[in-house]
Amino acid sequence: MSPGTLPPVAFPSVPLLAQNSSPLPVARPDLSVGDRRPEVVELQAVLQLLGFYDGAIDGIYGETTRSSVAIFQQIAGLDTTGTVTATTWNRLFPATVPPGTPLAASSGSRNPVAANPAPVDPSTAPSAATFPVPPSSSRPPSPPVSSSPPAVSPVPRTTTAPAPAEVSLPVLKEGARGSVVEQLQTQLDQLGFYSDGVDGVFGEQTTIAVKKFQEANDLEKDGVVGPATWAILLRRGQ
Structure with a gap:
């Protein structure tokens, strides 16, 4: 060697x-x-x-x-x-x-050789x-497959509450009586156009107060409380 x-x-x-x-x-x-x-x-x-x-x-x-x-x-x-x-x-x-x-090679083998498997x-x-x-x-049995989409619970639709209907107030003129006249007199009193007492009677003093209010708001000064007079009266009284 x-x-x-x-x-x-x-x-x-x-x-x-x-x-x-x-x-x-x-x-x-x-x-x-x-x-x-x-x-x-x-x-x-x-x-x-x-x-x-x-x-x-x-x-x-x-x-x-x-x-x-x-x-x-x-x-x-x-x-x-x-x-x-x-x-x-x-x-x-x-x-x-x-x-x-x-x-597997035994634990006593010092130099194991891995053979290539076929x-x-x-x-x-x-x-x-x-x-x-x-x-x-x-x-x-397989569970049936439905071709239709799964049912969906309807979603509650939120709706906007309707606006309150406008109050239909009657046309008032001299000679009218009732609670609506009391309301008119109260509004005129609060605005400084009427001071004769709230009695529910549409008399001469109420007519004078209505005409003063109409004149101050560029309305026709006829002493009759119609829709135009009511609209401004209620708006100013809010």
């Missing part, structure tokens, strides 16, 4: 799995009507996922579960016993290992398409 040359090192070989792909054994117990255990929950869940079971996932192997298992077995080409054995488990969980997958054949890889499809009669 010449100086500077390292001695050859022997690397341990990495064992490979068998080149053929075969289902791994499923370590699950046989199930039949009357069983109550966690594996029943697993069974019901996968049957529901595949569309064969629409009952409660309660871990109880009842008649509904047995019927769903039998339908799955019939579609999968198995004996329709309604009992779950290793054969049925393997169809529900078709686990396979791609060929050429290396085993390419996976898509035809041997498990996929959702390999699961049996339940007949339409055994699938849980």
Whole structure:
């Protein structure tokens, strides 16, 4: 051996799995009507996922579960016993290992060599398409889809309150009597045009006061209280 040359090192070989792909054994117990255990929950869940079971996932192997298992077995080409054995488990969980997958190196290997795995054949890889499809009669019914939009509760419309109707006051002139005359006399008194007392009688003094008010507001001085006189009288009295 010449100086500077390292001695050859022997690397341990990495064992490979068998080149053929075969289902791994499923370590699950046989199930039949009357069983109550966690594996029943697993069974019901996968049957529901595949569309064969629409009952409660309660871990109880009842008649509904047995019927769903039998339908799955019939579609999968198995004996329709309604009992779950290793054969049925393997169809529900078709686990396979791609060929050429290396085993993990042991902890004692100082220089593990990772082998390149062989390419996976898509035809041997498990996929959702390999699961049996339940007949339409055994699938849980889908909720109906309505083409019409959902009903929307009507939003109460806020309406503007109507303006109060104008008070229709009668035309007053000398000789009129009543509460409206009292209102007229009160308004004239507050504005300084009348001082003879509020008695509800449209007399001479009330007529004089009305004429003074009309003259002061550029109205026709006729002593008759009509719409124009009422409008200014009420506006000034506010």
